[in-house]
Amino acid sequence: MTQSPLIIHPTTQLHIDMISQNLPHALILSGPSGVGVATIAKQLAKHHGSPSLTIEPKKKGSDGKFSVDFNAGSMIIDDIRELYSSTRTKHSQKHVYVFDFGDRTMSVQAQNAFLKLLEEPQDGTHFILATHRLDKLLPTIISRSQTIQILPVLQEQTDELLNSVSNIDQMKRSRLQFIAKGLPAEIIRLQExxxxxxxxxxxxxxxxxxxxxxxxxxxxxxxxxxxxxxxxxxxxxxxxxxxxxxxxxxxxxxxxxxxxxxxxxxxxxxxxxxxxxxxxxxxx
Known part of the structure; x- marks a missing residue:
């Protein structure tokens, strides 16, 4: 996989390039918040020609409807159940489903439902779990997946990113260094x-x-x-x-x-x- 616009630690890039050659049925990308796990996951899916298929944490509102909520939501079992039918349909291209957890996770009930999907792999169907909380995934899910740790980028990569940012004074640069050292996605968000x-x-x-x-x-x-x-x-x-x-x-x-x-x-x-x-x- 070619280098993405998002800066990636060289060791992480090597692991991604290697696994991209033969994408596993289930892949976990785990790293600290702001390092870019979701962006890397979506790039991998795009590299393999998959349409955009992202599952995000949701929370039920006062109207009884679910909406995306990265602060207080979770991966809901209804989304997992919908995957049962969508993954049983034959497609001419690979379908890579990206679970963009953020700092949230799945309930044990939803994880057990997801396990059934992992136990019945379909040709051309892949799952990438992008999470900051690997510790919240069931050991059985981890054991049935390959895992890549997304490392914070090197200091020189952080410096290079900050040097490329326009209209930044020394105080803001120092603050970005302290808050988001090694976290390129977080630096970009803070700047924008x-x-x-x-x-x-x-x-x-x-x-x-x-x-x-x-x-x-x-x-x-x-x-x-x-x-x-x-x-x-x-x-x-x-x-x-x-x-x-x-x-x-x-x-x-x-x-x-x-x-x-x-x-x-x-x-x-x-x-x-x-x-x-x-x-x-x-x-x-």
Whole structure:
């Protein structure tokens, strides 16, 4: 597969090129948010001549209808059931179905339904699961799939991408480096979406407060995220990133324990734990 416009780590590119020569029935692309797993998956599908066939997380609204929601949705079993009929139809070209999970996942019920598709492979039908949460997939799905870890890109690749960005001052460049080092898709989004950029900067600043602020400042900040699960998960990620930087320069047992606590808190929020309760616990 030829190099995509999205920058890819050289080792990752080699693995993709190799697997593209003989695309497996099921492939998992796993990597951190912002590295470009979904873009790479869609590029692979396009390379093999497949029409656009993307399954995305959905959430039921107050009207009873499902709509795409990467913040609070999940892969629904109805979409999996629809695949049963669509994958049984003969096609003249390959059909590559891309599951664009983002940070979401499938319920155990939906995953068990998906397993049946993997157990009954059809010629010319392939599945690519693009996820940031490999740990949330059933071991039986992982064992029936080939997996490629999508690595963050090299520092020189990050520098090259930032050098290609126009109208960027030194402060913004430094912020992009810190927030999205090695994550080309995230850098591009931050540069192109001003509202998203401002939101991420605010979360990064709030993360600093959650780590080094007064108890009152921490609780006040945590309260601001009580109704924003996606923002709270990102906040915890930024806190972990900042603590990791601190731990590289000083071996602090208390900070290491704090990092472990934050990981547990983020996991709890990802499975719909109470936002206010878990954030409050993370600052006491």
């Amino acid at each position: 979406d001003d509202a998203y950029y401002e939101k991420r900067i605010k979360i990064m600043q709030d993360a600093k407060t959650m780590i080094s602020g007064t108890p009152y400042e921490k609780l006040l900040t945590a309260h601001a995220y009580k109704d924003d699960r996606s923002g709270a998960v990102t906040l915890l990620g930024d806190m972990m990133m900042q603590l990791t930087v601190v731990l590289k320069s000083t071996k602090n047992t208390a900070q290491a324990a704090k990092l472990t606590q934050l990981i547990d808190t983020q996991d709890a929020l990802n499975v719909n734990g109470n936002i206010r309760l878990h954030l409050a616990r993370s600052v006491v």
